[in-house]
Amino acid sequence: MRAVVVYKWSRNAADALVRADGSIDWRNAKMSPGEDDPAALAAALRLIRGGDDELVGLTIGDGDASWALARGVASTWSVEDLPALADNGSTAAVLAAAVRRIGGVDVVVIGDSRQEPGVAAAVAGRLAWSVVLGAQTVEAVDGRLHVTRRVADVRQTVVVPTPAVIGIAAESDLDRAPGMKELLAARKRPVNRIGLADLGVTAGDVQTLGCRRPETAPARVFAGDPAQSAAQFVSALRAEGVL
Amino acid sequence: MSDDVDFDVIVIGAGVAGSVCAHQLAKAGHEVVLIERGSEPGSKNLSGGVFYCRVLDEVFPDFVSSAPVERRITRNVLSFLNGDSHVNIDYWDERLAEPANAVTVLRARLDPWLAEQCEQAGAMVMPGVRVDGLLRDGERVVGVRAGEDELRAHVVVAADGVNSFLARDAGVRPKEPQRHLAVGVKSVIALPRPVIEDRFRVTGDEGVAYAVVGDCTQGVAGGGFLYTNRESVSVGVVLRLDDLGARGLSSSDVHDHFLAHPAIAPLIRGGELLEYGCHLTIEDGPAMAARDLTRPGLVLIGDAAGLTLNTGLTIRGMDLAAGSALAAARTVAAALSTGDCSGEALGAYRTELERSFVGADLRTYGRAPKFLENPRMYGDYGRLLADVFHGIYTHDLRPRRHLVGAALGAVKASGVGLGQLARDGWAAARAL
Amino acid sequence: MDSWVFITADGWSGALEAPRALGGRVVAVVVGPRELAEGVAAAGPDEVRWVEPKPGVPPEAFSLPLADVVAAAAPAVLVAGADPAARALLGAAAAALEVPLLPGAVGLAVEDGHLRVRRALAGGQTIETCAPGGGVAVIYAGEDAPAATRPEATIEVLGLTCSPLAIGASEPVGQASGLSDAERVVSFGRGVRAREDVAIVQALADACGAELACSMPIADDLGWLDKSRYVGRSGNHIAPALYLAVGIAGAPQHLEGVRGARIVAAINNDPDARIFQSADYGIVGDLYEVVPALVAEIDKLDK
Ligand SMILES: Cc1cc2nc3c(=O)[nH]c(=O)nc-3n(C[C@H](O)[C@H](O)[C@H](O)COP(=O)(O)OP(=O)(O)OC[C@H]3O[C@@H](n4cnc5c(N)ncnc54)[C@H](O)[C@@H]3O)c2cc1C
Ligand SMILES: Cc1cc2nc3c(=O)[nH]c(=O)nc-3n(C[C@H](O)[C@H](O)[C@H](O)COP(=O)(O)OP(=O)(O)OC[C@H]3O[C@@H](n4cnc5c(N)ncnc54)[C@H](O)[C@@H]3O)c2cc1C
Ligand SMILES: Nc1ncnc2c1ncn2[C@@H]1O[C@H](COP(=O)(O)O)[C@@H](O)[C@H]1O
Numbered sequence: 001m002r003a004v005v006v007y008k009w010s011r012n013a014a015d016a017l018v019r020a021d022g023s024i025d026w027r028n029a030k031m032s033p034g035e036d037d038p039a040a041l042a043a044a045l046r047l048i049r050g051g052d053d054e055l056v057g058l059t060i061g062d063g064d065a066s067w068a069l070a071r072g073v074a075s076t077w078s079v080e081d082l083p084a085l086a087d088n089g090s091t092a093a094v095l096a097a098a099v100r101r102i103g104g105v106d107v108v109v110i111g112d113s114r115q116e117p118g119v120a121a122a123v124a125g126r127l128a129w130s131v132v133l134g135a136q137t138v139e140a141v142d143g144r145l146h147v148t149r150r151v152a153d154v155r156q157t158v159v160v161p162t163p164a165v166i167g168i169a170a171e172s173d174l175d176r177a178p179g180m181k182e183l184l185a186a187r188k189r190p191v192n193r194i195g196l197a198d199l200g201v202t203a204g205d206v207q208t209l210g211c212r213r214p215e216t217a218p219a220r221v222f223a224g225d226p227a228q229s230a231a232q233f234v235s236a237l238r239a240e241g242v243l
Numbered sequence: 244m245s246d247d248v249d250f251d252v253i254v255i256g257a258g259v260a261g262s263v264c265a266h267q268l269a270k271a272g273h274e275v276v277l278i279e280r281g282s283e284p285g286s287k288n289l290s291g292g293v294f295y296c297r298v299l300d301e302v303f304p305d306f307v308s309s310a311p312v313e314r315r316i317t318r319n320v321l322s323f324l325n326g327d328s329h330v331n332i333d334y335w336d337e338r339l340a341e342p343a344n345a346v347t348v349l350r351a352r353l354d355p356w357l358a359e360q361c362e363q364a365g366a367m368v369m370p371g372v373r374v375d376g377l378l379r380d381g382e383r384v385v386g387v388r389a390g391e392d393e394l395r396a397h398v399v400v401a402a403d404g405v406n407s408f409l410a411r412d413a414g415v416r417p418k419e420p421q422r423h424l425a426v427g428v429k430s431v432i433a434l435p436r437p438v439i440e441d442r443f444r445v446t447g448d449e450g451v452a453y454a455v456v457g458d459c460t461q462g463v464a465g466g467g468f469l470y471t472n473r474e475s476v477s478v479g480v481v482l483r484l485d486d487l488g489a490r491g492l493s494s495s496d497v498h499d500h501f502l503a504h505p506a507i508a509p510l511i512r513g514g515e516l517l518e519y520g521c522h523l524t525i526e527d528g529p530a531m532a533a534r535d536l537t538r539p540g541l542v543l544i545g546d547a548a549g550l551t552l553n554t555g556l557t558i559r560g561m562d563l564a565a566g567s568a569l570a571a572a573r574t575v576a577a578a579l580s581t582g583d584c585s586g587e588a589l590g591a592y593r594t595e596l597e598r599s600f601v602g603a604d605l606r607t608y609g610r611a612p613k614f615l616e617n618p619r620m621y622g623d624y625g626r627l628l629a630d631v632f633h634g635i636y637t638h639d640l641r642p643r644r645h646l647v648g649a650a651l652g653a654v655k656a657s658g659v660g661l662g663q664l665a666r667d668g669w670a671a672a673r674a675l
Numbered sequence: 676m677d678s679w680v681f682i683t684a685d686g687w688s689g690a691l692e693a694p695r696a697l698g699g700r701v702v703a704v705v706v707g708p709r710e711l712a713e714g715v716a717a718a719g720p721d722e723v724r725w726v727e728p729k730p731g732v733p734p735e736a737f738s739l740p741l742a743d744v745v746a747a748a749a750p751a752v753l754v755a756g757a758d759p760a761a762r763a764l765l766g767a768a769a770a771a772l773e774v775p776l777l778p779g780a781v782g783l784a785v786e787d788g789h790l791r792v793r794r795a796l797a798g799g800q801t802i803e804t805c806a807p808g809g810g811v812a813v814i815y816a817g818e819d820a821p822a823a824t825r826p827e828a829t830i831e832v833l834g835l836t837c838s839p840l841a842i843g844a845s846e847p848v849g850q851a852s853g854l855s856d857a858e859r860v861v862s863f864g865r866g867v868r869a870r871e872d873v874a875i876v877q878a879l880a881d882a883c884g885a886e887l888a889c890s891m892p893i894a895d896d897l898g899w900l901d902k903s904r905y906v907g908r909s910g911n912h913i914a915p916a917l918y919l920a921v922g923i924a925g926a927p928q929h930l931e932g933v934r935g936a937r938i939v940a941a942i943n944n945d946p947d948a949r950i951f952q953s954a955d956y957g958i959v960g961d962l963y964e965v966v967p968a969l970v971a972e973i974d975k976l977d978k
Contacts, residue, residue: 014927018800028517030283086794086805089769089776089812114927117757117814118776121766125742130838131766132735134759149759150848151684157843158733167759171909172895177371180278180392184249187367206775206811209804211796219941219951223959230968233940233958234976240955242859242917242938243883243973 001053001140004099005044005073006110006123008034009063010084013115022212033067036111039170043138044109045072056105058098060091069186070178077102077192085205088118095119096126097199105163107145109138112167120167132158133167250274250367251579253387253396255374255409257284258350259294260545260564261402262357263302267572269366273579276394277358277366278387280373285354288404289429289522291468292347292477293452295562298600300342302569303360311356313347313472314450315340318443321556322506324457324467328629329506340449347450347470347477348561349431351518374403377412377541383585384413384540397584398575400542402568405523407547413538416531416549421485423531425465425553428498428521429479432514436474442510443471454556457626459501463487466555467501469510475517476510478502481558483526494521524558525551529609536593539586544571550601552608563601570595676790678752678783679745681768682715683707683734683760690756691718692820693783693813697752697790703828704741706734706764712830719825724833734760736837742767744833751790752783753812762814769812777805781817798927800952852886852903852911859885859917860936862906864929865892866922866943866962870899876921879966882973883919890923906932922962925950942966 015029048055057068057076061084065076079098085091099105110120112133124131135149135158145160149169160166178186196203220236222229237243254265257279265277281287293316299306307315318335339345358368378386378393386395401409405424410416434442443451450471459467465482480501482494501507524546525531531549536542544550545564552559574592578584596602678694680687682705694701700721705712712725726737745753745768753774755765769776781802782793792805792813854860861880867873880887887904894905906913907929914935921942923929930953933939940956941948942965951957958965 013797016797016800018797022801024797024801086777086803087775088778089774092766092770092776093773112759114931115778117762117778118766118769118812121762122770122776123766124738124763125767125770128739128767128770130735130840131738131763132733132759132840133763146843153847154845155848156733156845158735159841159843161839169759169908172891179390180369180372180394183369183372184367184394206777206792207806207808209791209806211801211803214795214799214802219954219957221946221951221957221959223946226958226960226964226968227971229958229960230965230972233956234969234972236956237917237938237940238976240917240938 001047001049002104002106003044003047003053003055004058004102004105004108005041005055005068006058006095006108007037007041007063007068008111008113008116009059009061009067010034018213020213022210024211031064033175034111034113034115035173036113036168036170038071038173038175040109040111040168041068041071041073042174043135043166043168047107047109047138047140049140056102058095058102060094060098065191066183066186069189069191070182072182073189075190075192077194079196079199080193081195082203085203086208087205088116089122090203090205091116092119092122093126094196094199094201094203095123097201098194099123099127101194101199107138107140107162108165110165110167112169120165124165127163127165130160130164131167132160132164134169135166136168136171138166138168248395248397249386250276250394250396252276252398252400252575253278253394254366254400254402255387256402256404256545256547257281257354257358257361257368257370258288258402258404258545258564259354259357259561260547260550260568261400262354262361262568263299263565264400264402264544264568264572264575265361265366265368266302266357266364267569268575269361269364271572271576272365273576275361275366276396277361277368278372278374278389279358279368279370282371283355284358284368284370285350285352288350288354289427289520290348290350290561291427291429291479291481291558292349292470292472293345293468293557294348294353295345295559296343298562298565298569302565307343307346311348311352313349314445314448315343316345316347316452316470317449318445318451320451320453322453322455322457323629324455324459324504324506325626325629326458327505328633329457330629345452347452347472349472349475349477374409377409382539384538397579398540398542398589400544400571400575401547402543402545402564403547405525405546405551407543409541410543410547413541413543415535415538415543419531421488422483423525423527423549424484425481425524425526426484426487426494426521427479427481427524428494429477429519430498430502430516431472431475431477431518432511433475433517434511434514438513439471439474439476445471448473455501455507456555459504459507461490461492461497461500463490463492463497467507468558469507476514478507478511481524481553484523524553524560525549526553528552528563529605532605536596537586537589539589540584542571542575542589542592544568550605552604554608559604563604566599566601567596570599570601676751676785677702678754679704679748679750679768680720681706681753681755681761681764682711683764684711684758685714686758686819687715687756687761688718688820688822689817690754690761690815691715691720692823693780693815693817694752694754696782696784698785699751702750704764704833706737706741706760716828716830718823720828723828723830725830726833726835728837731842732837733840733842735763736840737835738763738767739838740835742771744835746771749810751810753810754780754783754815755812756815765812765814772810772812774810774812775807776812776814777807778814779816780813781815783813798952852888852901854886854888854904854906854911854913857886857913857915859883859919860888860906860913860915861885861919861921862888862890862923863893863921863962864890864923867893867899870897872963873899875963875966878970879919879921879973882970883917885915885917885919888913890926890929908932920950920954921966923950924948925953942969
């Protein structure tokens with residue numbers, strides 16, 4: 001089994017500050033992996049059972065390869081000259097080209113991100129592979145993948161032939177800091193840096209016409225004396241008919 | 244020397260001290276790992292931010308132009324602050340720009356840059372790992388432990404800052420008495436570049452540093468500072484821990500009081516708070532640095548060694564951190580080349596340090612902490628100066644007095660006494 | 676400008692309504708049971724094309740064959756909601772058409788003859804307008820749409836061979852906690868400092884006639900309530916008339932669980948708490964003072 005785990009290394013969306021005019025201030029945003037990526041990596045690692053099994057990391061931008069390498073990935077590929085794109089389709093086209101370039105891949109495991117919910121699906125589309133999104137676990141059984149996920153109130157197992165793309169949706173924060181020995185081991189593992197030209201693809205993006213703040217009514221917030229706030233709050237909820 | 248090591252040198256702490264030391268040793272061809280507990284170097288570090296950076300000339304040939312520095316300090320303002328008045332000594336000198344004598348820095352930018360220089364020099368930078376303890380073989384330090392992992396090296400350099408857990412673990416430092424320490428509380432406030440230029444009368448990449456004494460600390464031994472960055476100002480207070488505790492004040496309240504002071508508030512008006520943080524710093528560096536700075540296999544540098552000088556008007560830690568890092572790197576390189584990393588060989592570090600500006604300045608300023616304990620520094624003198632100037636500039640139709648007369652009158656009224664004034668003046672000259 | 680909307684599960688009303696603003700034909704492609712297709716047809720799109728999977732076949736099994744159909748028709752706009760299977764269909768179709776795929780869409784429009792996509796960024800704090808140029812695929816993330824009053828569409832059955840994907844096993848998750856159909860839910864988070872203090876919030880829930888719920892750390896890390904009682908992405912997805920969050924920061928993962936709530940109200944001592952950006956009503960204050968005051972106020976009502 002040759003698996004590729006795709007992870008994102010970018011400015012943490014939770015750190016984005018929106019200015020009054022609607023533009024985004026990224027000044028204090030830290031670089032971090034995507035929120036679902038630790039779960040995707042954990043799921044991908046479970047596919048690797050020794051023998052010829054191999055897990056390869058893939059990221060775009062000049063992401064931190066050691067993030068995946070120190071967590072058990074054998075080698076990584078980075079497509080370095082690609083900025084973060086709004087267009088999930090374009091991002092996916094580059095990832096799919098990289099997966100082809102890596103070659104011999106049976107399964108791509110990727111975070112099914114709330115911020116970029118189109119990437120995993122479009123990677124599968126570009127590769128013309130099967131896909132299951134919103135997954136929790138993936139296991140290899142007799143050359144097929146058993147993928148679990150929650151649909152409404154049931155947990156179902158979907159059996160998928162390879163090659164396939166599996167989008168993992170994290171259920172909680174799984175990331176753990178690697179230890180010194182893992183970090184040392186990571187340093188010895190190969191990092192393949194490539195560019196769009198090597199892949200023979202171009203990556204356009206959609207044009208943006210700017211941002212503005214939404215016209216939502218802000219919350220009615222009461223502050224000050226607790227008893228008085230409580231009275232105003234209760235009467236507001238009564239007026240809404242919910243109390 | 245045994246060969247079962249992972250690295251020649253393990254440096255702990257990617258602050259100024261650790262990064263400069265790791266850089267020098269890696270550049271000399273040694274296998275070096277620089278371990279930092281923050282997820283990114285600098286993420287936990289805090290300085291007021293004036294870096295007397297000449298010491299780095301020999302490390303990074305064009306430090307000021309290539310490193311992420313904010314502004315070159317060409318104006319220094321010493322401000323005596325009272326509740327309703329202040330007297331400023333305002334010193335501007337174009338000569339301070341070239342060669343740059345002091346620059347403002349933001350550690351969140353500087354430290355990652357320094358760590359990157361280490362990487363380029365061939366060191367391995369290992370962020371996100373907190374060292375929990377030293378490994379020993381008898382008396383000798385042979386490595387470090389973090390979680391379940393151990394790494395071994397010929398020499399361990401502890402650059403883990405003012406709280407140096409490693410210095411304590413090694414038995415070099417006892418629990419530090421409170422009078423040796425101070426707490427700094429600082430805000431970084433964003434202001435547009437043109438506002439900074441107008442408000443502080445600076446142009447280009449030149450900047451100003453205010454050192455403030457008096458009402459800024461509500462009587463607590465310590466002082467306030469305000470430094471201009473490119474598009475922000477760093478402003479805050481440094482308060483001696485024992486005095487703060489004795490007066491029962493909270494450091495964040497004193498900080499807020501300072502920022503709201505009528506002399507300070509207009510300087511930061513309209514700004515947006517970018518960062519707020521507090522950090523310990525060293526009050527009596529000379530006393531702390533008088534302790535052992537080496538053990539077999541171990542060297543202490545920077546704040547971990549107690550190397551900060553608080554002169555009352557400036558806090559200098561980063562330059563001493565860099566200076567001690569250079570001295571340590573020379574010592575360690577020599578020890579590695581002879582294969583003798585015993586206590587004695589590393590003991591040469593003390594000599595290296597004494598020979599450098601670090602040792603010289605420690606001797607020069609050895610008296611400063613004592614002088615700064617003088618409570619008159621934080622109250623009476625600011626009032627006295629203001630009264631002198633008040634006497635000069637108030638034209639209340641009474642006959643004018645000669646300047647000396649006005650001053651003497653003010654001294655008398657202040658209750659400090661002429662003899663006291665003379666003694667304090669002499670002490671100041673000797674200490675600072 | 677014609678649009679195709681991919682539907683595989685409930686929660687499709689907003690995605691179906693959004694492309695109406697473009698003025699073209701709206702074609703609903705439903706992959707799922709007959710009732711789903713009928714419900715969609717009742718909302719009155721211009722056409723419904725229905726693929727009925729055999730039992731044990733997940734909707735994703737049709738992603739590639741359906742992409743061929745889409746490629747042949749080449750509609751200008753493709754839409755899907757957040758549902759994983761619908762996104763799988765959309766991804767394959769967008770790749771086949773080689774059009775951009777934009778997430779977070781909250782509105783579609785035509786301005787001066789050009790297609791515009793408005794999309795939410797930074798957790799909905801700002802709205803970006805994009806000009807895709809040619810066609811586009813979008814993942815709709817806006818509000819649900821009210822029930823439409825349009826003539827019912829006829830359902831055209833689409834016969835497709837599927838890829839060999841199969842549903843192996845299904846098992847129900849979690850036990851019923853009574854949260855899913857509660858009218859009112861009072862929920863608390865780490866603002867509550869000690870296990871004993873849960874009683875304070877319980878008293879408020881009792882006074883309101885509400886079910887008690889919590890944020891994930893309360894159930895997962897602290898175990899103060901059963902895991903069947905936490906709300907959010909990986910817990911309960913609920914739609915009460917009133918959701919009252921006490922000492923909850925309002926992480927996006929938590930709020931995912933209450934998207935369907937009619938009124939969200941919050942008590943938090945931090946005026947900048949994220950929850951106030953999503954709430955309709957709020958009290959800034961210490962829950963240890965505010966909650967007893969609320970109980971007293973509600974008790975007054977009853978007398
Ligand atoms: C408010 C304030 C104002 C100041 N103003 C100035 C000024 O204007 N100019 C000036 O020169 N100096 C100033 N200083 C002093 C200056 O900040 C310090 O002297 C300087 O930062 C010391 O550098 P260092 O490298 O020794 O330690 P630090 O910069 O403290 O670095 C120590 C590093 O070690 C890491 N570390 C600690 N423990 C571990 C561990 N167990 N494992 C791994 N990593 C660890 C820390 O995360 C940190 O990165 C000021 C200090 C304060 C608090
Ligand atoms: C992949 C993933 C999935 C997740 N899924 C879920 C999920 O399904 N559900 C979920 O809940 N979380 C989930 N989380 C966790 C989520 O990100 C938050 O960490 C969590 O919701 C925070 O819980 P909290 O608001 O109770 O705690 P905190 O973030 O600690 O917030 C406590 C709040 O209480 C306020 N407060 C403190 N004291 C008082 C007082 N005296 N009076 C009033 N207010 C006070 C504080 O201001 C603060 O806003 C998930 C995370 C990840 C990464
Ligand atoms: N042992 C430690 N490990 C990791 N982080 C720490 C440790 N000690 C302190 N910190 C962090 O460092 C910052 C300053 O710590 P201190 O100077 O000890 O108050 C705080 O934000 C702490 O979160």
